[in-house]
Amino acid sequence: MNQLPFPFLSVAVLAPVGGALAVLRTRSVRLARLLALISVVISLLCALATLWIEIPRGGVLAEPWAVPLLGAAQPLFAADMLSCIGLVLFTSLALLTIAAAPRRDLNRPRLQQLLWLIAAVAVVYVSNHLLLLLAGWALAALPIAFANNTSEDGAAGTRATLLIKAVLTAGVVALGAAIVLLGNQAAAAGIVSPYSLQTLRQSSLAGGQWSFALLMLAVLFTKGIFPFHSWVLTAFDRGSLLNANLLVNAHLGAFLIAKVAIPVMPSIAIGALPVLSDVALFTMCYMAVLALRERAPRRILALLFVGQASSILVGLESATEAGVTGALVHWIVVASSTTALAIVLRLIETRVGARVGTAQFLGLANRFPRLAVFFLIGGLALVGLPGTLGLPAEDLLIHGTLESHPQLGIALPIATALFACHMLRLFSMLFLGKKTSNLALLPDAVLRERAALTVLIAFLVLFGMAPAWIIDRQASAAIPLVEKLRSTSHRERPLTPIARLTAKQ
Amino acid sequence: METLLMAIVAAPGAVFLLLSLAWLTGWTPSERIVARLTVITYVFASVGTLSLFFLMRSHGLLQLSANLGPWFSAGSYHFASSLFADRLSLPYMLLTATLVGLIGAFSRRYLHRDPGYFRFFALLQLFGFGSLLIFSAGSFDLLIVGWEVVGITSVLLVAFFYQRPEPVRGALYVFAMYRGTDIGLLSAAVALHHFARSASYSEMFRGAWPNQSLNFDAGSATLIAILLVLAAAGKSAQIPFSGWLPRAMEGPTPSSAVFYGAIAVHAGTYLLLRAHPILAASPAASALVVLIGALTAAHGTMVGRACADAKTYLSYASLTQLGIIFVEIGLGLKWLAVIHVMGHAATRTLQFLRAPSMLHDFHQIHSAAGGHLAATGAHYETVFPGAMRNWLYRLAIDRGHHDTILERFFLGALDRVAQALHAMERIWSPPRPDTDKPEWNQEVLQLNWKEQSTTRARQ
Structure with a gap:
């Protein structure tokens, strides 16, 4: 397993979580939409960075830290080519959906739902x-x-x-x-x-x-x-x-x-x-x-x-x-x-x-x-x-x-x-x-x-x-x-x- | 020469992309620009094809291959992208370039100020690209790409007058037939990859057209040939797939001329001629081609005689000739088939283009003759006894019961299965809103639109 120079995967997962929490606290729908877009862009950039590193190296890229969880210490997140492409694709589609969706579809609860979904899917893709x-x-x-x-x-x-x-x-x-x-x-x-x-x-x-x-x-x-x-x-x-x-x-x-x-x-x-x-x-x-x-x-x-x-x-x-x-x-x-x-x-x-x-x-x-x-x-x-x-x-x-x-x-x-x-x-x-x-x-x-x-x-x-x-x-x-x-x-x-x-x- | 071959094929594709991008960015070029671009493209393609022919002849080349490398590959599977020109493909390419160019020049006035003018020319460019790709592809893989492009442009042009339901229904029918029979071509390509280890002409066949032989075991030839015959029969509207051709006449006359008189319907004949070594290795498949062709010719001539409008009559006349061409191919008369295709395509295009002026032409001929010409009364059907003539007439009026048989025994059966599945679905699915109920229907939608429009206007 190769190590990532930066915890891109964790950021890719946490950015939508942060976005969802921020949307929860904001009252303006326009601001909520902007926050959602920013968090998904961050997630997408991290996914792209991981893919960029993965393409020449191949194999599995792991986060730089390991967490002891029900067994020996292992990195929580790791990504291979399949995960990287899946993550890039999914975050891109989420971003484009938020950008193009009719305004009435993106009220605060729906935005939160969407951001939790993005975070959850990212966890599935990169989880080790x-x-x-x-x-x-x-x-x-x-x-x-x-x-x-x-x-x-x-x-x-x-x-x-x-x-x-x-x-x-x-x-x-x-x-x-x-x-x-x-x-x-x-x-x-x-x-x-x-x-x-x-x-x-x-x-x-x-x-x-x-x-x-x-x-x-x-x-x-x-x-x-x-x-x-x-x-x-x-x-x-x-x-x-x-x-x-x-x-x-x-x-x-x-x-x-x-x-x-x-x-x-x-x-x-x-x-x-x-x-x-x-x-x-x-x-x-x-x-x-x-x-x-x-x-x-x-x-x-x-x-x-x-x-x-x-x-x-x-x-x-x-x-x-x-x-x-x-x-x-x-x-x-x-x-x-x-x-x-x-x-x-x-x-x-x-x-x-x-x-x-x-x-x-x-x-x-x-x-x-x-x-x-x-x-x-x-x-x-x-x-x-x-x-x-x-x-x-x-x-x-x-x-x-x-x-x-x-x-x-x-x-x-x-x-x-x-x-x-x-x-x-x-x-x-x-x-x-x-x-x-x-x-x-x-x-x-x-x-x-x-x-x-x-x-x-x-x-x-x-x-x-x-x-x-x-x-x-x-x-x-x-x-x-x-x-x-x-x-x-x-x-x-x-x-x-x-x-x-x-x-x- | 390789570059010239690539440029001939790529030119219409590039113009189509250019026009599409212009439209997407919000700029619709003027009629003059569009028409000139079309004429320039096809003059270049025609002159280029002729030059290629003479260049190959002067260099003593029987065939030319422009290898672009694999388009994509996965493991041992490679999608070969090479262009190919020989004594079979060059006549077809020249025919395409010339006739599409002529149709472009004709349509400039014919479709002047038509709301779909730009769309027609963009699709004509795409069709030209697809056709040239079919005739210059170096492998069955690449041929499929052109084949599908021609199919979809054909469908979009049948639905050219999209604000009426009939052309749209016709287009759906054509598309269903195309997609159904294209399965044959796709499966044949897979089988070729398996049995011949390639779908590239230069690897599958030895020698130059028309004296080619198989480069792989002939044991699999019957399966592959039958799959190819299925695809060719679909594209060339042969029995039992001929029902789509009259429906395709819903499109504008220039597109009917170039698609169903000239190029698209002859793509099937090209496929069979190109795959002739495979066909020749299977007497069963050759016999099938002859049988299909003979049945189609008989069907076409019978139904054509009972048609009330010019374009449908011409479509059945095309069907008759296509049937005869199939018979020629099945019998191994390759050059005769090529010459027949060229002559038929050119004549039929002219007839289709003159169809809207038929009455005018009719009167002119009679005027030139100094009065009405006397009917000869010499029709082939008079050789049949009266009762049989009536029966044949009824058969011809109902187009050989073609649609009835298809609907009763195939579409009807499929529909009944779908109905049964829906009934089964209702058992375990939650109740759903019915789209036919008043709150979902057209009137309410229109009310909604009006309401929204009024609100926006107020704002």
Whole structure:
């Protein structure tokens, strides 16, 4: 482990916490927003600094101090390439969300919720201690679960809130139980720091099926994999769209697999992940078919998100460099593009003064041409069309998946094609098909919205045209995972049909 | 020569980026600037392609490759980005550059003062880039990029008159068909990477077009060829994917001409001609191409005869010729297919562009002839008995029951599955606001807009 010259990771975590406390004390909404922006910028700068140091060095970067916590003294925070990119991505998206969000969405409680979420996700990304990771995970889930304001919906709203609370709490409980079991097992095996992630990754734990099963359960809950997808749909539909979007776009489930499940328990992962991958593939298809009859834009967006996010799990399991790298790049694409789509959708909702339905064409492109273009490009990136980073991500993902699962893998391009149709349908219903003449005084994207959305779209387009840099970085995060899976698969995993075919040839 | 090849392909892409950036920053260039840029770009591309042809000929080169290095790579997988010019790609490139340039010149007056003038030209540039990329790609990987670009520009131009619902519905239909059949191309590229270890033409094939042979085991050829035929059939509107072509006529006439008369529909034929060594290695796939082509030709000529409007008639006439081209490709008549494509594209473009003036042309011809021309009465359908003619007429009017079959047996089934899933979802999901209820509908939205507008006006 290399040492960071400055506690960048701690600052990245503490800046949003400080921001949240400062927002609590201030009365002016404008000042609160400024404070939030400053704290997220600090967090982003620290994340960028860590990435800057990580790129040439590789490996794991740890904080300069160690804390004795349930075992030998270990650094609390450590980051590898995966964590660094995740942190940079998440803080950037949070910053752009705060910058572009409609003012009515950023009152003081919502801002605090958002800042706690950023801090919590940062803890999960950079934590070197499993209990700390659990704390971050719980802190990330709780603001959405317990501060979800659905009071205007009456009994239905209460049921919706209950559902979100139940699933997210179940995810926390499952993860907690998995971590405790894992720690006990490590302690029994004589490992000095049983909750230190680095120590566990270096030692090969035998057994641990129950803890692995609980970890997977936590992943299913958090990522909204079938049959636990309803909470994501409900959170998008009824809660704060932008906050819900940020929580799900932390992709904590995929991170848990890449950071804990595969490195710590590769021998179980190699046998169990194909099952998860098949469930994720089924989720994709399920969401793609479900979206056929869906009319509420928020829910279509949620279905698109759940489906596309499921494909990340499929890629992670493929155990090919192309598949795993594709999954990690797709993570970036899904997070960036759904954030752009959520922002545009929310901006439209605030302009027209209601949640929009797509039972009829709304024809908003006439009045909001720039928002329409942002929405179109963001959507096309999400479904992997050329000129955006979505294409390389989709290309790698499909290559990796079809290589490892030639029969079931074909569902991935089919589901992606269906998602592309839903995306274009959503765009058409919102922006095309009708001449709107009574919206003359409503503005198209104002400067701050345009700036934030331009950054997101420019990122997707520029890296779409020159994707090598970002793919190389993600490949360097993917290679250790693939090596870990391969070293185990040579011993234990049966050959896939296509591999058998090649072997014969 | 490599630089020239790259410049020809990159020029429309660069102009598109320039125009888009200008628009995003709030400046919309004037009609004159946009039209001139388009004409200059395609004059350069046409002259450049011709120069490239003569340069290659003078150097005795049968093919030229401009390697740009891997676009990206992950492990053993490399996305090759190389451009390629040979006796197959150069005619297609020249056709694209010339016809897109001509359409640009024509549209300058045709779309004068149209609110979508700028959008049309920006998309035309993007389409030109995509098409040139398809025809000059050095690998199937890069071809997919151009293929998708052409697909999305095609869809956006079908929905050009976006303030009416019909063009938008047509665009959605076209997009669904494109995306559905593109799965074939994507899967073929994956299969090629697996079986041939590359999707690059120079590594997959030996020799120069049209005398190429496979450089990998022919055992996998049938699978790959069928996947490629699926993609080609989708792009060239062959049976059973032909339903999108008449719907695509909702776009402006110049775009119909260049997309569905000239370039985009012929992309499928290029794909098959380019992959001909794979097709030749699989008699089953070749037979499939012949069968699809023959069925499409018969379908096109039958339905075309019962069409009431000029553009739809022309689209079915295109379908007939495309079917015949597919038959030629399936039978291995490669040069004939190329010549047929060139002739058909040029003639059809002219017909599409003249379509809005058809009545005027009709009267002119009759005036020149000194009166109404007598009907010949010599139609092929008269060889059929009367009852069969009626049956065929009904079949033609309903476009071969194509849409009915698709909706009843495929879309309908999918919709029923979706309905069942929604019913299942209601069991465990909390009740949700219905978007069809009055408080969510259009009227209330409009009230909201009016209210907001009034409030803002007061402020």
